[in-house]
Amino acid sequence: DLKEARDNFYDTIKSIITRYFKEEDYLLDIANLRRPISALIDCVSEFNHVYQTIKEESEVLDFSDMEKMALQILKHPHFDVSNQLRNQIKDILVDEFQDSNEVQDELVECISRGNNVFRVGDVKQSIYRFRNARPQLMKRLIASTKENDQTLYLSNNYRSKENIVEFNNQLFSNLMNIQGLDSSYSPQDTVKIGVDSQRGGERIELHLINEMEESDEESIKLDRLKANHVAQTIIKMRQEKVYPKWKDYVVLVKSHRSKLELKKAFDSYYIPNFIDVKAGFYLSSSVQDVLQVLRFCLDPSDELALVGVLLSSFFEMNENQLAELRIQSKYSMVDGFKQLYPIDYKNLMGLVKQANQLRLSDFLNHLYQFNNYYDQHIDTQQRTNLDLLRVKALSLDEENFSLIEFIEMVESIQDEKTSEAIPVSQEDDVVKVLTIHQSKGLEWPVVFVMGTKVFMNQNSNSLVHYDNDIGIAMNTILLPERFKRDNPMTLAIKHKILREEKEEALRVWYVALTRAEKKLIIVDKNHKNLDKAQLNLDLILGNRGYTFLTHAAARNIFDTFEIKEIDPSSIESHYVPQTQSTKTFTYIKPDKPSIVFRRPSAHEFKSQVTQLDLDYFNDGKERGTRLHKLIELLPTENWTYELIDSIDDKSIIEEKE
Template sequence: MSERSWTPQQAQAIQSRGGTLLVSAAAGSGKTAVLVERVVSMLLDEEHPVDADRLLVVTFSNAAAQEMRQRIDARLAQEQAAQPHSQHLRHQRFLMERAHISTIHSFCLDLVSQHTEELDLPADFILGEENRLSLLRQEAAAQAIEAFYASDEDGSFSDLVELLSGGRDDNRVTDTIFKLYEFVRSHPFYEDWLAEKEKMYDPDVPVEKTVWGQTILSYGMEAVEYCLQINKELLEQMEGIPELEKAYGAPFYEDGQHLGTLLNAMRSGQWNSCCEQLQTFSFGRLGALRGFEDDTLKQRMQSGRDQIKKIIKGLSQRQFCANAQEFQEDIADLRPKVKTLFSLVLAYDRQYAQLKKEQKLLDFSDLEHMALRLLMEKADGAYRPTALARQAAQDYEEVLVDEYQDTNGAQDMIFFAVSQNGGNLFMVGDVKQSIYRFRQAMPEIFMEKLDSYSPFDGKNYPAKIVLGKNFRSRPEVAGFVNFVFQQLMSRKMGEMDYGPEQELIAAASYPPDEKMQAELHLVEIQDSPESTVQQEAAYVASQISSLISGGASVWENGAPRPVRFADICILLRSVKNKAKAYREALLQEGINSWTDSRNGFLQSREIQVMTAFLQMLDNPYRDIPLLTVLMSDLFGFSPEQIAAIRILDRRGSFYAALQKSAEQGDEVSAGFLRQTQQLHRLAVSIPVADLLTEIYARTDYPAIVSAYPMGEARKANLQQLCSYAAAFEKSGSRGLYAFVRFLDRLSEQKTDFVSASSGGSADAVQILSIHRSKGLEFPYVFLC
């Protein structure tokens, strides 16, 4: 191992051999360093060295894979410098060129590319660009829905449409297809998974044995137990107070008796009894309490009882609102609708696959499922590795997977297939850092292994090792995080208990500084026209302004210096609907800001103008695009000029009026027509990307938008539009007309491109999502 000092747990994770190992690595615990050192130690093992190309290392992103490769090679270079004549080290560094260090999708892509004939794929397939795939998804959904309408002889599809959308339109049906399809594709062999779920809708199964009945009964028991606890505490508080005992004692005692009877019914699964008791639950009348001086205690008694009443009312109206017969009738009614929905999703799946095949396209999910088809097969009702999988597993001494908490079911099965049935699998992750459930990550896979694996003892496998020491944060930060999550995180809320095994142990060495404290700010929202987000943004902006003006400092190169805007980061759960409010609030305080927005590309000012320009060149008789271009900063027509031109031809198109204006000697109108007509002729003979470049050169539009707020990002967006146009034509479509139609459909379907990243201003507050940054590179972080 390297000369670095490792903790006992880190050393175990690096040196262990002989079986499956799960490493639960808390934030800042050095998991990447441990993973790198484990690989290096296997390559340099004197007794049983492993060649670099016989390890499979899987990371979450291409950037992480590249960093991993570089860090491993750097460690080997370090060892080689100490042993310059080592043939083994020279050989390992040579093998690093073909080492299998990649994302799961890159691994699957390599596998699928080698077996296109078995998968009935064109050998020259490519991964489709997201916006193009989005249009294919819309087309596939429309075709599937149309086919179901045409064959709806028994009315089952019409019933489904009525259930989902109330007969208004098919938008809700389409949305449901997309959401269910995306969800099921995270499961291996999702056709079988859907078939199993369909079996759940059996009206003959007693309510209390269905998954829904069990879930409701479990929730009901928790709710009633909570009510009993409140009731018990209130009775204890009135003990020894004669006035309270006389007025409230008997009714409160009766409440407790009723709640106990209800709880017993829930525990024994007596569904109808639960429904009946809740519907007829009666709270006894409280006695008069005159002259009682402790008004606070009296209010506490009444408030606690009101809380119990509210919970019981909620259970009766929402969870236990149907008796067993009504429940089973609902299941019987839903069964054909669910069957139709699942059939519709699978029909959409087939249609979408066909459209992609025609255009020689695949998406990332296709890679996973095609890899599964190659690696797993069903026999005797169970899935097992194929001969190809068994051969692939022999190629790898070990399979090492980073960020395992963000693995889904399909990926988990792939790792199982190529790791000798999971026998040589090394997994690293932290379920507390799972933030990709919206991408169908399944942290419960990690949790199941964490719960079932035994602590590492060097002999028994599969085993787990916990890395709990945090070498990154100050003790104040670690302590604050522990305090918050000890209050919030439990098995029922967050899927795990935040106990000693999960707590952060501050291990970094920092000089003491009383100013370095984690702070929790609770913003009191005012009744005003401003939204909650706007008020929070204004508060954060004022805090940043105070930080700057108050003389705060940061350490750099061993000395303090004044804090700058670039030292500060605002982290949001999502920047999509909030970043604008924060930018505006910061601007009000005179603070520069920058956000790496992944949305809003087509709605940005500069792209709307250029989209209108392309629409106008394609068809100058479309008034709205033409007027957008005329009144933009490109040509600067005033409202008065527009009105004067319109008067020349009140009924025709605005382009006709513009032509009349030019004919009557208006040089501004004539100049516009000359320039756009030249560009229109060019558009017929050159690619759209080249046409955009020509427009930029003739109008100097990139320089114009550079003067806007966020100018560099806007300028980068213009170049990004060229890239999207080039990619569109590369995919097989050609010409201005096709690209304009493509943009129109994206707008209609509320689909968007990813905005360009300009890298931000040299000195600006960064506004980022927690998926883009952990805030580690910033001295000051506002988590909002």
């Protein structure tokens, strides 16, 4: 406690020092920054001019161009488009109005008659600030007293049990009505259940894993403990038969990074899952395994690639075998591998030979079958990723890409946040892990929400600050010391941005806690001084996370809310299910029998993914030729299904043979 108080004191002093200057110095800052800000504006304008010229020459538009140009057409004094549309359109319906921006709202106004727009939205669910959503637009209309403006409030909740509805009413009434915030939870925002079947319900649970010493390593361990605890809780609840289906459960996280440990936990506990890990398609484990093989085929002396290949499921060596190989290698690991594992070496060299003889897509077909990698060593998600990789390879084959060109292309883009290929449908019986943004508008019987310790302020270290209302500001740089400090403009913008970020964070939390139908569980660490947190503006604007805010705001609503402390030792050990049956992945493939793969699990589910046919090589040209010949047999009249089915293609098959 003493150390924390001392650190807080020093942080406060440092914050004051950076702002403690004479008033005339502050005013002088504003005058001195006029020139660099004007130069910046000129630079951005010139860049925009060049960029627009390039797009015009290339005859392309980006998404923002479509909005801007549409608005220019509607507002052009010599065009009558807006009047024509006003006369044609009877009513305009706008959904998710809380996420609209000024341009989108102005587009609607340009084609409306002022009394024929029906907007639907919920300010409390405006969570797309990064897309320039402006909930202020909806607030302004709600407060409007114009004759044509009327607000209708929907006060019934038909989703959640009564306990969940009441908990959220009380919690967000406390959180959002803090003096100094622009957000609010008014009496009109309070909702009640819509039907009698929603009455009662279980209390909301806050599961707090007792505190450990803090470090980066411990933070990773905490994420692992939280993931394992969620996995064990799901298994236990499912065994109790109240929520028997895997798809009854969802886990909501703040960011994609939090999905990684959950995926590891669910896989190790044999929980069927769909987790869209946003780590980049090219960084997924199966794609990386394949790329390591391709790198080695390109350069058989690449020891780093060899290590990756041997540790992968293509050869299934472990770290001890690899260490022994390194020790026994007299010259290089490749030579050592040849001496100690001659059969495996021969097989690997066979891959190298084929990589240099076959087209890339054909080589991938062969590689996927090596050591039954595709069928036995990877899960549904990874199979789908490899299917997509082969599709990409097929398109590159048409452009005659070489192996080295393919690898160079992948290495240049593999850090992009391209999500993995999606292998499941909405009906698959799997536990889903989604970000809160992904969950918006959806619902599940049981919702786990992963709490957060801290919030990160996004713009605090920027050199340039801007705001739609205030304008542009830059930090003051004192020369020759090159000391950077704030000035009145940067302080005003940073404070406004901070407040807007925190207000949206509360709205994100509202979305998360309103997804549950029957049971809501929040999971986090039992943070130090959690009991001492006082709900006020400082706590909201500070970097404390959702768990602190919820705990501070829920102290007087324990009739709908309970805290369960979790001993870390009870979840550190790996949980092994008592019984395991077989999970069946069924892939639907036209004109061919379904292919069934089996792996340990506790149930059966079907995933509607087109299975990659490893015996199918690129015969697109052949199929196209055959299709054209079939079409030639059809008469020049309107085609029907019966007419198409009447064409006998046996003669074409015989002709081909």
